[in-house]
Amino acid sequence: MKKYPDLSGKTILVTGATDGIGKELSRMFAHTGANLILHGRNAERLANTLQEIKAETDNQNIQTIKADFASLTQVRTMAEELRQKVDHLDILVNNAGVYPQAKVITEDGFEQTLQVNYISPFMLTLSLISLCGGKKPSKIINLSSIGHRFVWANIDDPKGRFFWRWVSYCHSKLLIIPFTRELAERYCCSNITVNCIHPGIIRTKLIRMLPVTWGVSTHHGATTVFNLATNPKFEDVTGEYLEEFKIVRPSPIARSKRLQASLWRISLRWAGFTKGKASITPVSLLSRNDQ
């Protein structure tokens, strides 16, 4: 039996492909024969990852793209480059993420964890939405975390005045859920599914920063995401949150419709899509209330 499905002809973008779950997931996607785009923030790590995966899988249809998610300018440039290079995105995995060592305010004026783990994936996804759906289906998968269950939402503190690294991390992963649900609702008729997933507690460099000492392999973590991306049973599933292989109910605050609506509005502002700051406003996404 073949270990990997044949995804040749499909285009897949994995963010944060230079380490941990994203790197292992990219390796798995490379085995499917898909056209793969590996994202990373560091040119040397990207080049090494590209070389390693090409050599190991024999897939030569792999490209790289570089952007530091702590810079909205770099995310905007990344999206522009992709829109020039790619006609259709079959799978987008928003995997890049950081667990902060300390409080850092980015050049855009946001607390770094919020920006890297939430605002930049939000911005990238909306900037690439024109490459998704239509005649061919697209799947968007966002990496959340079971840690979302331990925190409450506070979208009034984007500069991290009350910064606590564990809470800031979990909070960024909480916001991924209402974002996923809102995007899924907005695109329910556009041949786009949007889901989010906690991949398990996985031994990566990120977890080494967390106050836990256990964890399973990156292969296990990557398999949960690969399963969501390729298992036919998830083909029409949208707006859901998975813990590893199962759809489960996220926390009550993650399901709050009020949070979902206000988060959407404020995220458009944070990402520069409203108030005339951006040149790439995805107008189709904006309702009158957003503007």
Ligand SMILES: NC(=O)c1ccc[n+]([C@@H]2O[C@H](COP(=O)([O-])OP(=O)(O)OC[C@H]3O[C@@H](n4cnc5c(N)ncnc54)[C@H](OP(=O)(O)O)[C@@H]3O)[C@@H](O)[C@H]2O)c1
């Ligand atoms: N590990 C777990 O137990 C666990 C549990 C729940 C959810 N998750 C989520 O799974 C995802 C992957 O985490 P992981 O455990 O595989 O972590 P990881 O090994 O640290 O990998 C994170 C990836 O994100 C990239 N990245 C970090 N900061 C970035 C930035 N400023 N701009 C662009 N890329 C950046 C990293 O690039 P470099 O290679 O340059 O560092 C790396 O490629 C994250 O979203 C995380 O929150 C992980």
